[in-house]
Amino acid sequence: MAALFRGYRNFYKRSNKHVELILVSCRSMASKTPVGFIGLGNMGTPMARNLLKNGYPVIATDAFPESCKELQDSGAQILDSPAEVAEKADRIITMLPSSPNVIEVYTGSNSILRKVKKGTLLIDSSTIDPAVSKEMAVAAEKMGAVFMDAPVSGGVGAASLAKLTFLVGGVEEEYNAAQELLTCMGANVVYCGQVGSGQAAKICNNMLLAIGMLGTAETMNLGIRLGLDPKLLAKILNMSSGRCWSSDTYNPVPGVMEGVPSANNYQGGFITTLMAKDLGFAQNTATSTRTPIPLGSLAHQVYRTMCARGYSNKDFSSVFQFLREEGA
Template sequence: MLGLRVVRITSGISLRNFSRHATLKSSQSPVGFIGLGNMGASMAENLVTKGHRVVVYDVVPESVAALEKKGALVASSPAEVAAQADRVVTMLPASRHVQDVYEGPNGILSSVRGGALLIDSSTIDPTTAIDISKKASDKAAVFMDAPVSGGVVAAKAGTLTFMVGGDEAEYDAAKDLLSFMGKNVIRCGNVGTGQTAKICNNMLLAVSMIGVSEALNLGQRLGLDAKTLSGILNISTGRCWSSDTYNPVPGVFDGVPSSNDYNGGFGTALMAKDLGLAQVASTETLSPTPLGSLAHQIYRTMCQKGYAEKDFSSVYKYLSTEESCEPKQ
């Protein structure tokens, strides 16, 4: 064990009243955080810098060491995190990772405390979220899905949007914690609805990023400067987040992945995964999503062509380097 001094939740105190009990200040009651990737590391750091004692775990030792240097405490497994914390946040790549972290031999549910609040900010399929929620309930714990929007820039700034699916009675407790990492915390409904909101958002994001990339590539091939065209788009009807905040053309904006050789940010493989979740959902509900389907195919193709670890805005580079469709003489 870590030997931490842990203040337990007093019997009879509901999670929704947690933030109103002065004896349980953030500095006294540790928060667990599992998953320290591009997003998770910044989210956990915000909790540390804003006064929380944070117990972290990740499979990558370097990621753990970086947070430890900033003041986080370290656990050796998800089970050890859950044994030390009454509130645990997870931020993981895919459904299988979430299932392993929660349900594996050294998973959260093997040692979770009764009354604990478990918040998963990964993007997974709604069915998995609902299943884990039921298993957490069997352990007298509360599980909520709370995927995020805003990307690495918002994760670092603490301005993420959280889409929360969970019991309304416990929502205030979740919002109290998530507000240290985000600007907008919105309850969507019961468990699973947060994931539904997220996959719909990411499908739209993928489509808009492809559209912006196509327009900027076409404009440049017709002789327009990318900055000039971007400026026009951003005061015109084509304006969107992919053009005015996360522009995919290198050099248009500083501090975005496109100006860092598409490193960091939200990986193409993760976007392909999220689009796959949206396609499964569209099939199950008989919802026509032709542009979402095409976006899925484009991002899957990019993964096969070496873009898997690059930021999803690298679709601009992929499109701009494709050979011309003009027939050869």
Template sequence: MAASLGFRGAASGLWYWSGRRRPVGSLAAVCSRSMASKTPVGFIGLGNMGNPMAKNLMKHGYPLILYDVFPDVCKEFKEAGEQVASSPAEVAEKADRIITMLPSSMNSVEVYSGANGILKKVKKGSLLIDSSTIDPSVSKELAKEVEKMGAVFMDAPVSGGVGAARSGNLTFMVGGVEDEFAAAKELLECMGSNVVYCGAVGTGQSAKICNNMLLAISMIGTAEAMNLGIRSGLDPKLLAKILNMSSGRCWSSDTYNPVPGVMHGVPSSNNYQGGFGTTLMAKDLGLAQDSATSTKTPILLGSLAHQIYRMMCSKGYSKKDFSSVFQYLREEEPF
């Protein structure tokens, strides 16, 4: 059986924006394993993202075989008639299509190649889709181990956050063998409105890391601009309005503004609760740093953003939404 894999890089979570939902189109051509049938689908990882994703599979008629390291989170699924397994290996024994949604590289390695991991019982021809945010190099190593067992591995990280997960409006960035993309897409379209093929295994993770680095940089920039304007005597709502009709407009300013009271329904107006945690952003930026090092790519602003979010974590912001960088800047002593 597969040996435990080594990995490098920080663990990661991710929060991105996804556009308005489009109606699910006709199903792609059915691959050799006949994806159209509503046979059981394994789902491992029922956290803030995995829980609503699994529920959307249920809404589309797929029976589930579930596992989470915290049994209590499986209770509502069991009461709804779904099967709950005692380990990832049991999930692999009972399902030949499995989706994993885990918080870190370490968790993914354990679930796939650990003592009771998927690879202990995986069936030949199984399709394994990992929607976790992890180091691309770990995805590639997992894919090699899965291939040795005669199965198929694809990385399919998501963007859109908890809200999009609940509404089935996620965007999936998929890496893997292109011939298997149609098979993966049929399942992923139950949970998202955009399913994009990126290339070989690991490219989905790379796309996600790039997007999240840009998100962090733009959020810090928005927070700095808003803070400067407020301290210069501008009304924050007026300033946001001006920014959003000008060239400085970005997602962080017009959809997820970090200033309390400027927008409703965002973490900044709820004491920065919910959303995407500062700790997870720091971890994602760590992945970007690792990728930049391995590819010898300069990421000057990305590295600075990493430092800022790490400092925030050390100063009590770890459990707050990453837009709390505005609050952090407000509380810092003037330079």
């Protein structure tokens, strides 16, 4: 009888363990409900693919149907409009080029907020004017949805490797729900405060990035004109006080580093027109808050000029090539 009881007890323990495993599995499966993704450009496609890799079914759309094929081949369901995505998903991520695109996708004639379900979490990873993020949050709240801004730092390479940094603004109580998805696409997720604060942090970061890249390009150009070998000069900078991300990780001089846009005719990466856009946001915000940004304003002027001179679709590190041509 004792042996029989021990056998029953062991069976009961094993059964309980099995039940626990089933419950854990069910909870995991419950969290992997479909995620909507709108905006399948150079950044959006690898971001959405990383959601798929983490087991999330993805329902996606883009204004350009040809942009959807790569993600569709990876297993995503492709729909025709943001409104259709909103009908089928209660967590939606958007990754769009500019403020007007965000306004259209959220509030246009066939937009998310036309069909959004109450309680839906909306995460916008576009880099836009903080005031637009706040407007979208108000519009979403009227429909019973929650809007958070979560712009990213890191380029296409970081998006592909799920190493982006997300700067999140919104209702703090919703941060954990957003973090669950964002950690599938990034190495760092930082809560910055209320809606719009993520955009504010991104604008500040990109202004410094532009200033740093412009300074690195000027320095490298001067050194080369003085007869220094560019690889030697980069080595000296990177072991000295002039070292920065633009010199040691993303050097703008062709031939100095491999695996960066300057090694590929400035293709890929973060294009000049987007840097000019972000610097414009910094300029507007500085003007409205009466904050002097002399170097930020100069960088904005340089990148706007580059766009007018045919550099729009080249990586922003092509400022080195621009300066070389200006001085030729």
